[in-house]
Amino acid sequence: MSDMSGVQRLTLGKAINLGLRRSLEQDPKVLLMGEDIGALGGVFRVTDGLHKDFGGERVVDTPLAESGILGTAIGLALRGYRPVCEIQFDGFIFPAFDQITTQLAKMHYRSRGRLTLPVVIRVPYGGGIGAIEHHSESPEALFAHTPGLRVVSPSNPADAYAMIQQAIASPDPVLFFEPKGRYWDKGDVDLGPVAAPHAEAATGLDRAQVLRSGTDVTVVAYGPTVATALKAADAAAAEGTSIEVVDLRTLSPLDVETVVASVRRTGRCVVVHEAPTVYGTGAEVAARVTEECFYQLEAPVLRVGGFHTPYPVSKIEEDYLPGLDRVLDAVDRTLTF
């Protein structure tokens, strides 16, 4: 076991691993479920070592059936457990879509609050890793569109460590989207106690964060595109443009307040995500910003994201993904509008 105290420099994947470990230690009702998460430690090794230390009753290798994983997780939650399900890859969540949207999302509502389902669904998502079909997708908007679910995505190791524990502690079902292309990115992680999940604090699960202050353009991103936005801010600064970077962290609920406050300061807004822009998170952000900041806007809100195509073959995925140049291009278009 690693020494779990103080501030350590960890990869994002390891930060989630330690967050899971801490939740397993603190609450005997927490259990992990998924395909190959046991002895193998998951295909990305995010559950590495947990099966050995907590046993097969708490770190459960399930049959290869996503609907079965989610459906039985619902039953376990009804019995008082807190299941954390791993969906092996983004593109494999769809067999479980029915259980998530028709059952998990609605149980609290249809029981008039009598039943709560504290189920977490971990989903490695996004592209850029040279994978084959169905292994690089970003389906988060489908879940953010579903009332009753919370949808969050950390962008860095510190958030990953805290947010996975907050998601597990939340009484609501949480889709926890892990930017798989950033699993190996490193950052400092404070391994001290984390804030309560729905605390008002800026570190709560419901809050976006301004990662970099700026005055000219707000770039809104989450998950894998936050690092791109920060690079864009560096590059633009060299040319005299001041970019403010907002890391959404949560898509549902959307922290409209933080985004709107930023755009009211800058007057311009670019939203960046890997998912297709059509009917996506960026469209929601653009609508909210337009409604709340109409008189402060100097230019239309622009979206940078995937195209209205299936995720392409990996040899051309870099042309599909919203990279640094496309973000800077959008920033320039808002400045010259």
Added chain:
Amino acid sequence: MSTSGPLTDDGLVQLLTPAGQRVEHPDYSGRIAHLDAEALRGLYRDMVIVRRFDAEATALQRQGELGLWAQCLGQEAAQIGSGRALRAQDYVFPSYREHGVAHTRGLDLADLLRLFRGIDHGGWDTEAHNFHLYTLVIGSHTLHATGYAMGVQRDGAVGTGDPDRDTAVVTYFGDGATSQGDVSEALVFAAVNNAPMVFFCQNNQWAISEPTTRQSRVPIADRAPGFGIPSVRVDGNDVLACYAVTAEALERARSGGGPTFIEAFTYRMGAHTTSDDPTRYRSAAEEDYWARRDPIDRLRLHLEAIGELPAEFTADLDAEAARLGERLRTTVRGWEAPDSASMFEHVYATPNAMVETERAWFEAYEGSFLPATGAADTTGAAR
């Protein structure tokens, strides 16, 4: 009936013939040996009450008091027989036609009508009765039952030998549901975990308009052994046989012996729901065949034959059923629509800014209209 395929009635466990004659079964007679005449009358009472409830609900739908009703007519023996084999700590995951099982779990039958009245998506306290909410998506709940049973295992409530602690989980579903992937996945998860489960399939011959031959080429129960789960076919219109096979399966589950699959071979004597029209897809001859196998008639004939159905009992029962009908009518008609703003409640277990923003907007919008004045201006007196 057909002698092969999913419609065969070969090999059904039976303890009471359609003529009401008790017959012995080497494996199951012992399971009902303790049921005396009073217990049999209790089962009869349950079935009569549930049938009256079902008829009353159908009438209320026809009068426009319910949006829809799904009858359990003809399935009373399967539901009462299995339900009465349960213990208090056992847990039930029903589909949406298990009104008889609900009755055995002590629910106020009126509460089942809230869903169909359109005033609630659920309608009862699941924990108070160990009876989960109805699930309308076919087969989804069989996985919930399996997960719940996996939780029971983790709680150490299996195989302790303590009759008040050891717990079984029963899920009810139909022949159509067996085609759903979720049911197959539930069988897989239950089997590999040796979960304390009973899969109770009411094969009522029809999934709306599709006969069981559209779901399977073999008897439904024959599928379970392929998953490693023992199965039994029972005459679903024989309340005693349903009690017996369920009691055995429950005991196996509670003791740590793992899941059992029961196919109760029965018949949906009514329509799928009040929106359905069975005359478009099935014959009067078929309905007549099953009418002669009515589950309530069967037990009545038996009780009469053994001289255990006194006139005062049936008179009391008729009066009780009539009182239930009257209470249902009064109760249902008294239910008003919930407050509109209640749609914003319980979306999440924690405060949610997106929901609260919309609620605030909605309440301001509603509040922007002038309050309704009395009848004064609509009478024409002011003109």
